[in-house]
Amino acid sequence: MNFRFLLELFVTWFKLGLFTFGGGFAMLPLIEKEVVEKGWATRDEILDIMAISQSVPGAIAINTAIYLGKRMAGFVGAIVAAIGVISPSVLVILAIAVYFVQFQENLYIMKAFSGIRAAIAGLITATAIRVASVNFHSKIAMTIIIGSLALNLFTSVHAAWIILLGAFVGYVVYHYLPNYK
C-alpha cells in the first residue's frame, strides 16, 4: 500500500471535513473540486455516490468518504478517508467542550459564521444550477428534476424515497421505452 497516496487521501478528506458546513449536499461543491480535479471520480459518479449515501443509514459525508476511499485504496482507503473526514469535527468539538462552552455566544464567531452561511448559499446555488442543467437533457429527466424538487420542498416525503422513485422511473423507461434518450 502506497503510504504517500494514503496520506493524500487523508489530507483531502480532512480538508473536506474541515470546510463542510451544513452537511449533506452543501459539501458537493467542495467534493467536486477536490475529487474530480484529482481524477478520483467523475462528476456523474459523485452524484451517484451521494445518491447512495443519502439513501442508506449514516451521515452522508461519512458514507461518501468511505465509498470513495474504498474505490481509491480498498478497505484501508475507506478507513483512512472516514477518519480524515471525521477528525476535524472531533478536534473542534473537543476543543469547544473542554475550553469554550460559550462558543455560540461569541460575537466574532457569530460574525464569521454569518459570512460562511451566506457563502454556502452562493456555493450550493451555483452547484444546483450546474447539476440541473447537465441533467436537463430529456423531457423525462426534466420531469424528474422538477418533481423531486417539488416533493422535497413541499411534502415531508423522505429524500431516500424520492431517489428510489427516480430509480424506478429510470428502470421503467429502460424497460418500456428502450429507444428513449
Added chain:
Amino acid sequence: MIYWELFISFFKVGLFTIGGGYAMLPLIQQEIEAYQWITTQEFIDILAIAEMTPGPVAVNTATFVGYKSAGVLGSLLATTAVALPSLIIILLLARFLEKYQEHPIMKAVFSGIRPAVAGLIGAAAIFIIRNTLFVVNGGTSLGLPDLRAVLIAIAVFIAVRYYKVDPIKVIIASAVVGLIIF
C-alpha cells in the same frame, strides 16, 4: 458500563437514521434522555454548536455527548460507534455496485437517480437561501433579505460559477468579510 452504553446508543443512531444531518436528531435525543448523559440545556447548546462547526451533525453530537459523559475516551468511542454502521453498509454495497455497474439495468436506474438528485440539490439550495439570506420571523414567515448576506452569496456565486475559484478559499474569504461587515 457507560462506555458500552455510549457505544450501543450511537451505533443505533448510525444504523437507524437514513439521510444524515438533522434526521438523526430525534433518535439522538431519545438515547440521551434514556441515559441522562447530558442536560436538556446542554443538548440545546450542542445543536447550536453543531450547526456552526464543520462536519456532520452526527459526529459533532456524538463527540460532545461522549466527552461530557465519559471524557475523551467516551467521545472517541461514541464517534466511532456512529460511523461504524456506515463502514459496514457502504463496503457491502460498494462490492455489489462495482460488480454490476456496467449492467444495463443498473445504468437505467442511475439515469433516473441522477435527475432526482439534481432536484434534491435544487431543493437544498432553495432551503438554504431561505434560511440564510432572509430574516425569518418566528420560523414561519419570510422577512426582508439581509443585504450583506445577499451580497456575499452573489459574489460567491459569480466567483465559483464564472471564475472557478476554489470553494475552500471562497469560504475562508467569506468568513473574513463576515467579521468585517456583520
